[in-house]
Amino acid sequence: MANPKKILIVENDAPSAVHLSQILKTCGYMVFDPVESGAAAVKTAFDLSPDLILMDINLEGDIDGITAALMIKERCGIPCIYSTVSMDDATIKKTRGTAPYGYILKPYDKNMICATVDMALNRSNLERRLQDIEVRTGADLTSQPDTVFYIDRDGGFGDESGRTAARHVWTKKTAARAETLIRGALEKQIASTFHYALVRRAGTSYYEAQIVPDGGERARVIVRDVTLMKMGEGRRLNRSHEPGVRANSPTRELAALHEDLEREISLRRDLEQNCKVFGHALEQNPHLIVIVSKAGIVEYVNAAFTDISGYDKSRVIGTNMNRHGNLIVTDPEIWKTMINTDQWNGELHSLNRNGDIYFMLATTSSVRDDMGEASHYIITAENITEEKQEKMIMDEVRQTLDRSGREFQNRDMDWKEWQERMMERNISRIDKSLFKHIYNSFSRGAGFGTLISHIDLMLSSAEQAGGRYIVDSGMIDMIQSTVNIIKDALKTFTSINWIINNDFDLQKTSLIELYEIAKVVVTTVSEYRSIGNNRIIMNEFNPRFKDSYVNLNKDYFPRALYEILINAMKFSKKNSYITVFVSIMGRNATLSVINDPEKSDDGIIGIPIEYEKAVFEPFFRLTGVVHDQYNTLEFGLGLTLVEKIVGKHGGDVTARNIIDHSDARRESQVKVSVSISLPLA
Known part of the structure; x- marks a missing residue:
């Protein structure tokens, strides 16, 4: 720009001020050093006389942005644009009294800022030109013979002097004919021209009236006698040097500028709205x-x-x-x-x-x-961070399972041989643990032990009256609740016993359907994820397995998988992943659940080798911790039920620690894998 417009930024956030200054400079404007307070803004505006001020609404101190803008307008007449984080109705209502020239939204968008500033400067320039023209028009009108008076919306005169001035050139009939033009000019704030004639005894006179809104509810009417022009005496050309025409030229220019201003304002509003919508679409x-x-x-x-x-x-x-x-x-x-x-x-x-x-x-x-x-x-x-992380975890699990599968092939042995070797090594430890947890299951937490405690408490607190005992109703409710838990435990016993003594109805089921069944179970247990903030992920189904089948009982198998997933959630580290992996190994379909185990109070991590079979024994539990929030019985029967269900499918279930060596940047990690193997059909 040859003479760049000068802009002052008022912003109490230094990085935002620097950013805004850079944007304005790239648009070709001269930018003064930003100021941070309302008081400094008023003083700087008075001293430097910028062409435009960009004012932050929320300034700290006694003078906020709105107050500062109002003071600057009254003292210096400098236009302001507000910068704000929100263009809601409350913000617009607060600033309306200061007649702002626009708004820019934070975070700043270069295109929106440059367009808003340009439109504001154009509007300011037009308004200054209008003021100059009105001053010149007023001066010209005092030296030429045209009749000037003011009328209101319904055509009435503003005062008695106007009625006197118009008595020879304006009648009630004229006002009635011009009513539509007057109302239109006032509503749109745009000047209009009205031609009319008055018939008198001496002849007909022709007039041209310029109706110019004054910005309020009145309009200035400038009436010129154009009879001679109408009569064709050729004075139109000669009138170009007369004072009346000199006044007519600025009057027409005034009307044209009003139209330009209206167009500029409409264009600016449309542009601001479009920028606002565009900015919100990007931001949200x-x-x-x-x-x-x-x-x-x-x-x-x-x-x-x-x-x-x-x-x-x-x-x-x-x-x-x-x-x-x-x-x-x-x-x-x-x-x-x-x-x-x-x-x-x-x-x-x-x-x-x-x-x-x-x-x-x-x-x-x-x-x-x-x-x-x-x-x-x-x-x-x-x-796609989450997807990439899940893929990397799946790759790690796949590598770990492959490696652990090879390792465990070397120690795959008959249960009796394993039992003999393990019992010889640690029979005392297993016996103590098994009987300890049987004792815990019956004596602690909800269930048999609680029932005994409640009955003892009831007997000691009951009052005898007339051969009967009076017992508190709350005690009866507690006993009933405990009895219900025991009934659930007995149902589990009954289920295990039925499974042991009966055969399943098995249906030939595709591996794709098995995969979908697993997805449903994962969704079912997801209601408990928030307890440990765990995330359960599944591998993608391998298309190579689409023609593979297993024999499945679709009622009992989901129950077995549910128990495995609940156990994984109970004993996993918080904020860790639980992985479900469906695959084929040899002649078996495998479904593995892998989790990161939390170290128990006894110092046990996962499932030590001597407990790999014992965990499927009834009442065996590796820890005495009770997890009531998972709504399970806590009797150590879950994995027993799993083993019996899988066994009836002709399959096998294993639970063991596996070592994750997949990340060379960290120490090897102990994970627990509970895997179901089902023979392919």
Whole structure:
């Protein structure tokens, strides 16, 4: 710009002020040093006389942004644009009294800011020209013979002097004919022209009336006698040097400027609304959006990006994509590849503020100007961190299962041989543990032990009266609740006994259907995930297994898997993954549940080798901890039920520790794998 407009920024957030100043300078404006308070804004406006002020509404101190804008308007007449984080009705209502020239939304968008500032400056310029013209018009009108008076909306005179001035050129009939034009001019605030004639004894006179709104409920009427022009005496050309025409020219210019101003205001409102909608669409988009200039400078990031990266907008905006270690594409060579084509698609990864890696599935496209040159680049990306993490975990589980399968093949032996060896090594320990947990199951927590305690308490507190005992109703309720739990335990005993002594109805079932059954069970147990904040994930079904089948009882098998998943959730570390893996190994279909075990109070991690078979014994529990929130019996019968159900399918179930060596950057991790093997049909 030859004579750039001068702008003052009033903003109490220094990074935002710097960012806004940079944007305005790139748009070609001269920007004064930002000020932070309302008092400083008033003083600086008086001293420097900027053409426009960008005022933050929420300033700290005694003078807020709205008050400062009002003081500046009254003292200096300088227009203001408000910057705000919200364009709600309450904000607009608060600022309406200061007649702002627009609003810009935070976070700042360059296109919206430049357009709003440009429109505000144009409007200010038009209004100054209107004021100048009105001054000149008033001066001209005092020196020429046209009749000037004021009328209100219904055509009446504003005062007696107006009635006197108009008595020879304006009648009630004239006012009635002009009523529509008068109302239209006042409503639209646009000047209009009205031609009419008055018939008198001496002849007919012709008049031209300019109806010019004064900004309120009145209009100024400028009436000129054009009889001679109508009579064709050729005075139209000669009148170009007369005072009346000199007045007519600014009057017409005034009307034209009113029209221009209305168009500018309408255009600005439409532009602001479009920018507002566009800005909200970008900011609220669930995908990550980054806008980069042709030079590689980041000009905008949306909320989704700041959420995943952990960095504030002020930290990211202004960074250079061509430098190593930038916060979006760490390698500049990748960035160069991304902008070498009109559209690029691929995966990106970076580190968030905490140093954790995140992944994006990104698309980069260019924005071209009128000359066809790329002016900006837009990165739109989907956060795929969770999917990538799950895939990596699945890959680790697959490697661990393969490795552990080979290791356990070397020690796969008959149960009797295992029992003899283990019992010889640690028979005392297992016996003590088994009988300890049988005792715990019957004496602690809800169930038989609680029932005995309640009965003892009832007998000691009951009052005898007339051969009967009076017992508190609350005690009866507690006993009833305990009896219900014992009934559930007996039902489990009955189920196990029925399974042992009866055969299942098995149906030939595809592995795809088995996979879907597992998904349903995973969904069912998900209601308990929040207890330990665990996440259950499943591997994708392998299409190679689509023609494989097993024999399955669709009522009992889901119950077995449910018990395994609940156990995994009970004994997993908080915030850890539980993995369900469906596959084929040899002639068996396998369904494995792998979890990260929490170290027990006894110092046990997972399932030590000597307990691998014992965990399926009735009442055996590795820990005495009761998990009431999972709504289970806590009698050590769950895995017993699982073993009996799987056995009736002709399959096998194992529970063992496996060692995860998949990440060389950390120590080997102990995981627990409970695997069901079913023979292929």
